[in-house]
Amino acid sequence: MTAPIQIQEQPNGVTRRKFIKGVIAAGAAVSASSYLFRGPEQLFGQGSLPGSVERLMTLTVNGQQRRVDVMKQETLAMTLRYKLGLTGTKLGCDRSECGACTVLIDDVPHYSCSVLTHTVRNKKVVTIEGLESPDGKLHPVQQAVVDEQGFQCAFCMSGFMMATVGFLKANPNPTREELAHGISGNLCRCADYNKILNAMMRGAENMRRA
Numbered sequence: 001m002t003a004p005i006q007i008q009e010q011p012n013g014v015t016r017r018k019f020i021k022g023v024i025a026a027g028a029a030v031s032a033s034s035y036l037f038r039g040p041e042q043l044f045g046q047g048s049l050p051g052s053v054e055r056l057m058t059l060t061v062n063g064q065q066r067r068v069d070v071m072k073q074e075t076l077a078m079t080l081r082y083k084l085g086l087t088g089t090k091l092g093c094d095r096s097e098c099g100a101c102t103v104l105i106d107d108v109p110h111y112s113c114s115v116l117t118h119t120v121r122n123k124k125v126v127t128i129e130g131l132e133s134p135d136g137k138l139h140p141v142q143q144a145v146v147d148e149q150g151f152q153c154a155f156c157m158s159g160f161m162m163a164t165v166g167f168l169k170a171n172p173n174p175t176r177e178e179l180a181h182g183i184s185g186n187l188c189r190c191a192d193y194n195k196i197l198n199a200m201m202r203g204a205e206n207m208r209r210a
Ligand code: FES
Pocket: 090, 091, 092, 093, 094, 095, 096, 097, 098, 099, 100, 101, 102, 111, 112, 113, 114
């Protein structure tokens, strides 16, 4: 018969089991405190730990200041869709391949699935919901999509529109080839690229007229 394993008492009186219990208890206390002391606008009594990132932040999205609690590893796509309810930004691959999640950050198109939300403090984010004017008038690129009926299932549509709007800010009068190259980071599972390009070219024309 095997003898039971004995836990050796250390010279200072701390057993291995007591030590592990202490570490777990300390970790739980630290992680719980950040919730217990959190108020609606600020943390009370518990400052951020050295090297940690303050979770509560203000995002500028579609011209509005939005207060939101963001985990340090959270992507902008997740924040936009699941914290702010801006579900027009789609998640396709979630790894920088399809462009469905494209938004503008300081007027430049980015894959929001691959941008950490904490890196866009003090920057302006525009999503598909922010394209139309306050009076409800569609953006020229949105109007072109309506007129040309350029998409089939339209899952990729908001990403294509955001990529096009961003591209047209830098090159307002592109050839078809230039625009195709400019938005080539966006993929369409329905592979309706000709119709999409028709709509985006019409959007460019609408923008020049506006
Ligand atoms: S979901 Fe971001 S690139 Fe595909």
